Amino acid sequence: MARKLPPGSAAGKFESDPQKGFILNGGYPLRGVSRHQDRKGMGNALTKEMMEEGISIILEMGANTIRLAHYQHAPYFYDLCDEKRVLSSGQRSPGHHHAHEKRPVPTP
Numbered sequence: 001m002a003r004k005l006p007p008g009s010a011a012g013k014f015e016s017d018p019q020k021g022f023i024l025n026g027g028y029p030l031r032g033v034s035r036h037q038d039r040k041g042m043g044n045a046l047t048k049e050m051m052e053e054g055i056s057i058i059l060e061m062g063a064n065t066i067r068l069a070h071y072q073h074a075p076y077f078y079d080l081c082d083e084k085r086v087l088s089s090g091q092r093s094p095g096h097h098h099a100h101e102k103r104p105v106p107t108p
Contacts, residue, residue, distance in 0.1 A: 024064070024087065032065035032087075033058055037073045048076055055080045065089070 015023040024030060035054070038044050046054075051074065058066060066081060068090030081088040 030065045030087070031063050032067060033061065033063045034067040034069045035073070036069050037071075037077065046074065051077045051080060055084060055086070059084060059086070 013025055017023060022030060035058070037046060039046055039050060042050070055077070063086070065087040066089075068077070068088055073090060078088060078090075080086075
């Protein structure tokens with residue numbers, strides 16, 4: 001089974017083969033880390049610069065997949081994963097990328 005992902009997706013193309021296993025973009029092995037969105041002294045309130053530093057360190061380690069642990073991470077970090085072509089998996093809810101947009105509050 002081969003599947004091409006929508007434009008903007010980090011993976012591009014993946015296949016699942018009974019003999020070869022999971023194949024990303026034609027044959028790259030998956031090397032991954034698990035990431036918590038927190039930092040000593042900051043808690044969950046990371047700046048964009050901190051997120052950029054974090055993904056740079058992960059890429060230096062040779063990882064190409066990230067498990068975003070336990071909860072939704074900042075939309076900016078998902079965008080960084082897409083930009084850097086890092087496959088991410090996490091606990092997203094529907095409409096996650098739009099959660100930061102202001103929406104009208106219904107009046108009773």
